[in-house]
Amino acid sequence: MARFLNCAPSSGLERVTRRRLFLACLALSGFIYFLRGRKAGVGNKPAISPLLESQAGGIPKERELAERAAQYLNVTSWQAPVVWGDSALSDRRREDFSYQTFKTGLVVFVVGRYSQYLLRFMASAESYFLPGENVVYYIMTDNLRAVPDLQLPEGREMKPIHVAEMPEWGRLSRIRMSLLAGAIKDRIQREVEYLFCMDVDQEFVNLVGTEILGDLVATLHPEYCGMPLYTFPYEKAEVSQAFVDEGEGDFYYTSELYGGLCAEVYALARACSHFILQDSEAGFHALQYEESYLNRYLINQRPTCVLSPEYSWWDSPRTLEVPVQRIVSVGRQCASLEPQKRAARRC
Numbered sequence: 500m501a502r503f504l505n506c507a508p509s510s511g512l513e514r515v516t517r518r519r520l521f522l523a524c525l526a527l528s529g530f531i532y533f534l535r536g537r538k539a540g541v542g543n544k545p546a547i548s549p550l551l552e553s554q555a556g557g558i559p560k561e562r563e564l565a566e567r568a569a570q571y572l573n574v575t576s577w578q579a580p581v582v583w584g585d586s587a588l589s590d591r592r593r594e595d596f597s598y599q600t601f602k603t604g605l606v607v608f609v610v611g612r613y614s615q616y617l618l619r620f621m622a623s624a625e626s627y628f629l630p631g632e633n634v635v636y637y638i639m640t641d642n643l644r645a646v647p648d649l650q651l652p653e654g655r656e657m658k659p660i661h662v663a664e665m666p667e668w669g670r671l672s673r674i675r676m677s678l679l680a681g682a683i684k685d686r687i688q689r690e691v692e693y694l695f696c697m698d699v700d701q702e703f704v705n706l707v708g709t710e711i712l713g714d715l716v717a718t719l720h721p722e723y724c725g726m727p728l729y730t731f732p733y734e735k736a737e738v739s740q741a742f743v744d745e746g747e748g749d750f751y752y753t754s755e756l757y758g759g760l761c762a763e764v765y766a767l768a769r770a771c772s773h774f775i776l777q778d779s780e781a782g783f784h785a786l787q788y789e790e791s792y793l794n795r796y797l798i799n800q801r802p803t804c805v806l807s808p809e810y811s812w813w814d815s816p817r818t819l820e821v822p823v824q825r826i827v828s829v830g831r832q833c834a835s836l837e838p839q840k841r842a843a844r845r846c
């Protein structure tokens with residue numbers, strides 16, 4: 500050390516040791532600086548954040564608190580029911596609809612390689628989606644030959660609708676709402692009373708009955724249900740039509756499943772397609788694609804029926820545990836798995 504201080508010339512071995520000592524000091528000061536920076540950063544978040552982080556730090560504790568909060572979520576602040584399939588409320592809703600006659604449409608887009616999911620989707624829907632009710636499946640596809648020829652029971656039918664080939668998701672996500680609005684206007688509105696829209700890379704794994712019907716229906720995103728508002732991935736760019744200001748919003752909804760009365764879904768699809776068009780003309784596209792515009796719309800027009808994450812679920816450390824999984828997103832599930840586990844989950 501004395502040598503180090505008086506800078507006397509040193510041997511090769513001593514030079515290496517000194518270099519290591521110097522690097523260790525540098526790393527230690529970097530680490531201390533990083534810790535202090537983190538502490539300061541926590542203070543910038545809204546009031547709820549320090550409370551959550553001081554209890555355990557980071558997402559897992561927030562997740563645990565979210566689970567507790569979600570357990571008691573049966574009605575929204577604007578008195579819309581939050582639907583959990585096995586509740587007394589859902590029994591009552593199924594009972595109410597059992598006296599009515601109506602037809603429900605289910606729209607899925609099946610473009611390009613997504614045709615691989617269609618058979619699994621259809622087979623599971625026939626087991627669990629509104630069993631015994633009148634259902635029309637609208638398959639919006641660029642490849643009519645990829646639509647399987649399934650024999651469905653009376654009252655249930657499949658209607659493929661041809662859409663132009665779209666080579667990539669970026670383009671499809673810009674045009675899907677406008678194609679949906681067009682299809683509703685041209686034919687669907689004359690054929691069904693209720694309409695739901697789903698991603699095709701999903702599977703029904705349990706009963707999804709008439710408890711899901713309502714005027715305007717949205718589904719809670721399983722990763723954000725029960726989480727504080729500031730964690731929601733709303734669009735933050737003020738230039739966007741999807742922009743959500745600080746403090747605005749109630750829930751974060753998934754685009755994997757939404758629906759309602761045909762006229763309501765048409766209004767939603769039309770408004771979202773206008774938002775998307777305006778943004779595209781300005782050279783902008785929201786961070787979460789369609790989901791951002793859907794969430795903006797659902798802040799303006801609050802849903803009259805909110806489905807719990809039982810109706811849109813996948814297994815990941817960030818998703819809320821639910822009493823019964825009813826619809827599982829195969830795509831999002833597979834994306835959250837390590838490559839070696841994907842085969843076991845039929846990815």
Ligand code: UDP
Pocket residue numbers: 607608609610611612613666667668671697698699700701830831
């Ligand atoms: N989709 C499609 N072809 C594509 C991309 C998407 O048909 O090339 C449809 C399909 O119904 C899919 C949905 O759009 O389920 C949403 O796409 P994706 O699941 O990739 O989006 P994510 O839900 O992961 O954001």
